[in-house]
Amino acid sequence: MIEFRSVTKRFPDGTVAVDDFSLVLPSHKTTVLVGSSGSGKTTLLRMVNRMVDPSSGSIEIDGEDTSTLEPVALRRRIGYVMQNSGLLPHLKVLDNVATVPVLNGVPRREARQQALTLLDTVGLDRALADRYPSQLSGGQQQRVGVARGLAADPNILLMDEPFGAVDPIVRDELQQELIRLQRELGKTVVFVTHDIDEAFLLGDQVVILEQGGRIAQVGSPTEIMEAPASDFVASFIGADRGKRALSIRKTEHGFILVDGEGRAAGVLVGTADAG
Amino acid sequence: MNWILDNLDLMLELTLQHIRLSLPPIILGFLISVPLGWVAYRFQLTRGFLLTVAGLLYTIPSLALFVILPPILGISFLSEINITIALTIYAVAILTRSVADALGSVDPAVRDCATAMGYGPWRRFWTVEFPLAGPVTLAGLRVAAVSTVSLVTVGILIGVQSLGYLFTNGLQRRILVEVFAGVVLVVLVALLIDALLAMAGRRLMPWAPRPRSSRRLALRGSAAPE
Ligand SMILES: Nc1ncnc2c1ncn2[C@@H]1O[C@H](COP(=O)(O)OP(=O)(O)O)[C@@H](O)[C@H]1O
Ligand SMILES: [Mg+2]
Numbered sequence: 001m002i003e004f005r006s007v008t009k010r011f012p013d014g015t016v017a018v019d020d021f022s023l024v025l026p027s028h029k030t031t032v033l034v035g036s037s038g039s040g041k042t043t044l045l046r047m048v049n050r051m052v053d054p055s056s057g058s059i060e061i062d063g064e065d066t067s068t069l070e071p072v073a074l075r076r077r078i079g080y081v082m083q084n085s086g087l088l089p090h091l092k093v094l095d096n097v098a099t100v101p102v103l104n105g106v107p108r109r110e111a112r113q114q115a116l117t118l119l120d121t122v123g124l125d126r127a128l129a130d131r132y133p134s135q136l137s138g139g140q141q142q143r144v145g146v147a148r149g150l151a152a153d154p155n156i157l158l159m160d161e162p163f164g165a166v167d168p169i170v171r172d173e174l175q176q177e178l179i180r181l182q183r184e185l186g187k188t189v190v191f192v193t194h195d196i197d198e199a200f201l202l203g204d205q206v207v208i209l210e211q212g213g214r215i216a217q218v219g220s221p222t223e224i225m226e227a228p229a230s231d232f233v234a235s236f237i238g239a240d241r242g243k244r245a246l247s248i249r250k251t252e253h254g255f256i257l258v259d260g261e262g263r264a265a266g267v268l269v270g271t272a273d274a275g
Numbered sequence: 276m277n278w279i280l281d282n283l284d285l286m287l288e289l290t291l292q293h294i295r296l297s298l299p300p301i302i303l304g305f306l307i308s309v310p311l312g313w314v315a316y317r318f319q320l321t322r323g324f325l326l327t328v329a330g331l332l333y334t335i336p337s338l339a340l341f342v343i344l345p346p347i348l349g350i351s352f353l354s355e356i357n358i359t360i361a362l363t364i365y366a367v368a369i370l371t372r373s374v375a376d377a378l379g380s381v382d383p384a385v386r387d388c389a390t391a392m393g394y395g396p397w398r399r400f401w402t403v404e405f406p407l408a409g410p411v412t413l414a415g416l417r418v419a420a421v422s423t424v425s426l427v428t429v430g431i432l433i434g435v436q437s438l439g440y441l442f443t444n445g446l447q448r449r450i451l452v453e454v455f456a457g458v459v460l461v462v463l464v465a466l467l468i469d470a471l472l473a474m475a476g477r478r479l480m481p482w483a484p485r486p487r488s489s490r491r492l493a494l495r496g497s498a499a500p501e
Binding site: 046049051072073074075076080082084086087088089090091099100103104132134148158 | 384385387388389390391392393394395398403406407409480481482483484
């Protein structure tokens with residue numbers, strides 16, 4: 001469990017990126033922080049592994065105040081996946097994946113062996129192991145980034161817009177892959193995005209942020225869609241434009257679902273079990 | 276042409292001597308520039324100062340430096356150390372800026388990502404930032420190397436033997452072929468060292484995109500102080 005307690009971050013230039021933020025992120029669940037650019041998402045994420053230290057307030061991981069932990073050691077036990085993969089361009093794919101175990105003192109041979117298995121886990125061909133990152137497609141790079149984030153088998157995985165820079169089809173694939181992985185691994189995932197659909201797709205808990213890291217609403221996707229807490233939220237999730245208000249329309253062949261503007265959103269195939 | 280055939284031994288000996296004189300300033304200059312360049316890159320306050328001093332050093336005519344150094348350092352005018360120190364200063368003058376620029380050229384996102392994975396500052400510098408600064412550093416090193424090779428010739432004016440001997444001797448005795456041979460050999464030595472550096476770069480940095488600009492930079496280096 002990760003807990004933010006009244007966390008504020010004021011940068012030296014006076015920017016208040018996060019203002020009095022409190023939140024509990026349950027273990028083994030995916031919490032998605034979603035908000036527009038500049039709302040403090042990256043800053044919040046980086047305070048978990050102490051790449052940024054809060055100006056006031058505290059962050060606890062499983063009841064331990066992170067300010068008492070040594071930052072470098074802390075980072076080695078938290079996975080981090082960033083946009084544009086953040087791979088080290090001078091290391092081959094396999095060595096990129098093996099980086100954190102090697103930093104942790106695992107012998108290189110063993111770490112590379114284990115890295116090969118991780119390539120399988122994230123659905124990458126082992127033949128790519130000897131390439132440099134620049135020789136991979138954007139989607140492949142992101143997969144390597146995920147494999148590297150998982151390499152030290154961390155309990156916590158931080159993901160900063162990891163699929164933001166790939167094309168929609170590849171993004172779909174990567175999202176499905178992450179859902180599958182998370183079902184198997186059950187990490188405590190903190191996922192940052194500006195895409196509300198991605199947030200609803202991946203999040204067990206979704207946190208909608210306004211500027212300054214102010215929480216507009218926290219809840220499951222269902223809760224937020226059923227009852228947007230404010231006009232801001234309604235507009236952010238598209239409810240005000242009727243995007244979330246679907247109705248059934250009968251056609252010659254059956255039933256389709258249409259949104260508030262009458263555009264087709266899907267077909268009706270039955271009723272899903274709640275939850 | 277006869278002169279060349281009669282003096283092959285002399286030319287070989289002078290070429291080897293020239294290479295022997297060129298290498299220490301290049302290597303020393305590089306070793307000294309890494310910490311200096313890091314300081315210039317890391318601390319904004321020192322950056323302007325260090326780079327200005329480095330730039331000024333490079334404008335001192337080499338002959339003047341050969342004459343100034345011995346009394347300051349208490350060494351003999353005719354000593355090889357005099358040449359080595361003077362040319363090391365020029366190499367440092369070029370390379371400090373290169374190293375600072377090279378470190379500045381490393382993508383901040385990659386630096387962040389190394390930090391996020393749990394690299395400590397020392398390890399991050401040597402295994403991530405310094406290698407990634409390699410291509411730009413190498414471009415500077417090639418400029419410094421070519422410049423050093425051409426500057427070694429000036430040493431002949433204070434009596435240190437090198438290919439420069441072919442210039443002065445050829446001029447005195449009005450043997451144009453000798454002067455010409457000297458020029459060609461200096462260029463060949465410069466090209467040889469430059470090629471070796473480029474090769475070493477490809478060997479050590481197989482991940483780097485092949486830079487076409489480094490060759491242009493290397494040629495610009497021949498505009499060295501006289
Ligand atoms: N190192 C920094 N120094 C000063 N301001 C910063 C720094 N990092 C982020 N900010 C500012 O803090 C705010 C939040 O930034 P960030 O957390 O990156 O937002 P997001 O990831 O949601 O786009 C922005 O206004 C940004 O300009
Ligand atoms: Mg961000």
